Amino acid sequence: MKTQDQIWLIDSTLRDGEQRADVAFSHEQRKAIAVMLDHLGIPEIEVGTPAAGQDEIDSIRRLVDLGLDCRLTGWCRALTEDLDAAEQANLTAVHFSLPVSCVLLSALGRDRGWVLGQLHRLLLDATRRFEFVSVGMQDASRTDVSFLLDLACTAAMHGADRVRIADTVGVWDPLATWDVVGLIREAVPDIELGFHGHNDLGMATANSLAALQAGADSVDVTVNGLGERAGNAALEEVVMAMKIVLKCTTSYKSETLSSLSDYVAQASGVPIAAHKPIVGKQVFRHESGIHVRAMQRDRRSYEPFAPAEVGQADSVTVLGKHSGRAALHQAFAESGIELNPEQLMDLLQRVREQASSLGRSLLPAEVMRLYESRST
Incomplete structure (x- = not known):
């Protein structure tokens, strides 16, 4: 039986959730959401994208000043200037994301040589400046596994604390997720391994559970599954599935889930469907x-x-x-x-x-x- 200490939930409502079209939280709303997540027992919050501008940096600084018990992480592109912005935001933990699929690399005018070179350069810089460094493989689900393994091994070799693979457009199913996560876990057993799932085909929560069962240490979630397009793995679904499906002993204050979901729905302007699992008003x-x-x-x-x-x-x-x-x-x-x-x-x-x-x-x-x- 897994325990909460063995499964690390990273809430990205203030970053990926806010990237949903037509959503923009105020400073006070961001503060309230962060405090509620901390009270729930979430161990890590992805608080935003520092490179988005001074207003974002100021907002993140306010969250840092709250002195919450959880880790606060900034999301960065694979660029030095993004690390600079994270440092200005007073963050001690960063996650930088590398595009890895042929689709994304072609769209951005990059190649795999650039990815490997940038991974090495940024890790050398980031590990000197931050206490915790996470490396993301964006669009991993449309990338051949051999390249993912090369990147994971390189990241582990050069000091990354975590490697996170992303099903960026939600095209994996639980079996594919389990296979790839298992292979990466076997290749890099001594580094934290994370999974980031999107819900384009309605499988984000199922894929997150499959990732955990295959050996992932952490999964990313958002309140109500709020996020780009069809959203992300829903925090409330993953918390309850950890308890019921994975038989995981947790200390999350699950009784606060409904009030948290209601607040995020009001703040985002995205209502909760009546039949939404866990928090919908008609599911009982x-x-x-x-x-x-x-x-x-x-x-x-x-x-x-x-x-x-x-x-x-x-x-x-x-x-x-x-x-x-x-x-x-x-x-x-x-x-x-x-x-x-x-x-x-x-x-x-x-x-x-x-x-x-x-x-x-x-x-x-x-x-x-x-x-x-x-x-x-």
Whole structure:
């Protein structure tokens, strides 16, 4: 069984999350998010891109001055001037990202010789200036594995603290992720290995778990999966999957996840889908008669974890087209009304008919009106 100490989550909401089109956090919002992440127990926050300008540098300095318990890391391009900006932001940890796929190198007018040369030059510089240096392989998922292995070995040889491979456009599946991460882990067993997943095909969380199972030490996440295009691996999903799927003992304060997600949704202007795993407002609503009856006996029948574990309100049973007698009986019993079998079946039929007609479940007041219409 893995422990939290063996899995390092890096939250990139303030960097990759804010890179989503139409999102820009204020200084106060960035501070609030950082404090909430620190309270949750996140060990590392990627706080931004210092080379974006003086305003970004000033914002990062304010975060550094908070004295949070977690590591604060700046994201840099593979350029000396980006390291200079990170130093100006008072950061002690940096991550610089190298484009490694033929697609990106062609688009940027670079080649593999430049990548290897820049890796060596920047590591020599960065390891003298920063306490922690992470090296990223951007678009690793569209790069042949032999080149990734060469880069990982070179980074380890020249003093990098971590190597991070990125599925930049979200085209890996869990099996491919597991294969490549496993090969790199075997080649460089003594360096921290990280994974950065995007959600273009809806597999970012699954790929992150596969990376951890294959030997990665860390994965990158963002609150609500906020990020460019379809976003990133969602923090709340990865935290709960670590606990439930990987059977990982953690000290993350998962009960704060919903409030954190709500705040980031409000600050970013990107609402949370009602059915969003973990933090969606309707993921603990139940209607199906079979489900409700089983849950009356054992809530675990159709819920993998209790709503309170993630700061959600208690489960709700709604009445509609798929409801059964048990749910209807319980709803009226809670109101102090005992329905006889004949009343129960008659009312259930009318509830189902009206729900089908309206195309939704019924409100409690609507169900009560149906009952009262037969009682008068």
